[in-house]
Amino acid sequence: MAGKRDKIDPGFQAKKRAKITYNDKDRISHLADDILVMILSLLSFKEAVCTSVLSSRWIHVWKQIPSLTFDAHVSLKRVARGFDISTIKRQKYVKWVNSVIQSHEAAALKEFRICLNLSNLARKAITRWLKFAFARRVQVLELDLSAKEVFFRRQFSHCAFPEELLTQSWGEASSSSKPSSDGSGVDFNFLKVLSLKYVVVTCEAFKLFIRNFPKLERLVVEGTHDLLKVEACGPSLALKHLELSCCENLKTVKVSAPNLTTLILAKVGVENLSIENVPKLVEVSADSRGDGVLAEKILSASSSWISQLEIFSLKLSAKTTLMWWSPYCVRRVLKSSVKFPHEHLKVFKFYRYFGRPDEVELLESVLENCIVLEKLVIDPDYRSPYFVAPQNPDDENEKQAVVDAFKLGIQSQLPQHIELVIL
Template identity: 35%
Template sequence: MKKYLRWVNSTLQMCKGQRLEKFRVCFDLNKFAQHEIDKWLEFAFSRKVQNLELDLNKGGEDTRDFDYCYAFPARLLGLVDPADSSSCTPHSNNLQIHSLVKQNFKSLKMLLLKSVNVTGEVLEFFLHNCPFLETVVVHGSGTLVNLEVVGPSLKLRHLEIWYCYYVESLKICDTNLITLRTTSGEGLLLKNVPMLVEVEILGTYTHILNDISSRLSCVISQLEVLTVHASLSLFDFSQEDLDRYNFPELTKLKKFVLTTFRPVCSWKEQSLLGCTSIIRAAPQLEEFELQLEARPFTSNRECKKAIKCPLHHLKVVKLWGFYNGTFHLELVRYFLENAVALEKIIIDPTCPLLTRVPLDLEEIKHQQTARNLAKLQLQCEVPPTMELVIL
């Protein structure tokens, strides 16, 4: 880390340009580099940076211990720094910085902060003082509690609040936001967001159907892409219960992605057919992807069947995660029987949890076994006019 800090400091001394299109830091840095990173931000803002990225994750991990995260300096914006208990109001020097910063921030278009502790007050300052700011991404902040994205004057189009576990309220109202990605679904409030067409959300530990219906109720009919991450979700209810559930119609949905994780022991008597209740509610669906995060397991039960329902527009199905014969075969058969326009089925036995780590010999063996089983079962099920891809 010390070597990296020295290298960046020496590099910045050689930069003579008056404007920066992009300033990106991507390295394992924590609160012990606070002073140096503060200086880098001052450098970037003084040159009217357009795209600012601080990606300080540790070794490719999703986030780090919040107590060790670098803290975005509120004083740089002329705001009271929560870490400075002696500051009750902005002093004169801060007011001068505030005036200078507001001028230099006019060019900011994108802000990305990963493993950076940032407050809602700081983010709202950016939103209301950067007239060209279109993208805000915050991953792994331990100090983000409340955030309001409110007002038709905001230019913001893409918002991502991920792994910020202390968020209590995320209010998004009267804006032209287009895409939203958040793990803070429990505190989400959406109102009057007519342009919002793409949402990725972490489901709560209640039933996923109720979860989506309540939290996304005002946009459910306008969504075109929906991605849901759920740990309990559809598979805690019987197929009969799901078939009776009156799920709101997703009239414009074109792509649906479901990621779900369960312990190995709880999968054996379950069925993937639960997800068909949402698929049936999306008459315009063109692409469906299921990411199954589970370890290899075996099940010898007979294949079940779901309610028949013509899927007139579905063209691509991707099943991602360890392939288990019965478990996946019944779902593939459902699509073969109902998706009249189906063109491609993709089977990827890679577990989503393991995509960023080196595979050991056992895992490689499991994946090859899954490929062989998928090939053996599906080549005789899928007609030759349809493309079958086994990765």
């Protein structure tokens, strides 16, 4: 046995060997399957699959793991410079996911995650994976097909979410020879979390999500140009968390969701925004693209729920000397909304604080009206994220000047029970 081990692991050093205590008997292999599955679930999925090599006892254990995460970003990064190798790797990855899916044996899936920059060429494979996941009553489904490198991101034609899975009857959809259509049927009733990043999601697809997943609590859509309109409305929606980001053509957002607690909008070009019937909403976060319009829209739509918020985060637009007027508009609207008392707001974060008079006025107004405020976060970084400028040694000085002015002004008025964080 020792000889065999050495062959498998030739790099092993004799000096290390002396440190290891050998066990007389193989206790771990005698543990019941469900205990081993539990242990393997705590390893990365790759490591869990690797255990199949330990001995024949282990060959099937990982196949019961209810959470499948295929994250290739780390491995692919190493070969990102050689595009051809990357393509080959990508094909290998697709094959690997296919083979895992073929041998996987768990009857129900808790989580299914794909993280790789796959283009529309892989649509067929992705459709098959989703079928597999839905047939196994998946609860958490995440597709992150973004390329980490911006270069790739531009080149890619993103894969579209296979809407036909949600419209066809399961019998038609599973005409392939996949073992996943093992007669158990598809059941969308189990899906609680759906996260789609850099996957093409159309208005029609979004509608189907809302209609077909009655238990959906968390919905995240990021990086699609094809989503123009979003409607998350219904008296019985289970939706608690809605997050829409980097959907530049998104013009209309309509939300009426009685269970919604969190709404996050970032880099969306919303023109029509309606947020109604959200009695449980406690957290709103908005990141404007460059013009501050989004923050203004949110504030305009906020009169019926702003006083119930506990966390309200507005990232105002980038401050450059040329664009100073638009954040001013936002602050003007914001000031009008903090004129009345807020009995729930506990955290106030101010990004890109520059210390101009209207900003100071706004903060004073916040301190006066947010009567249960516990935490104030100030980010005095005024540099624009939209221009990659070389690090300027003056930047630090200027930032320090902003911080100093803040300390002299607002900080001296700050009640002691409020925690202050300067980023």
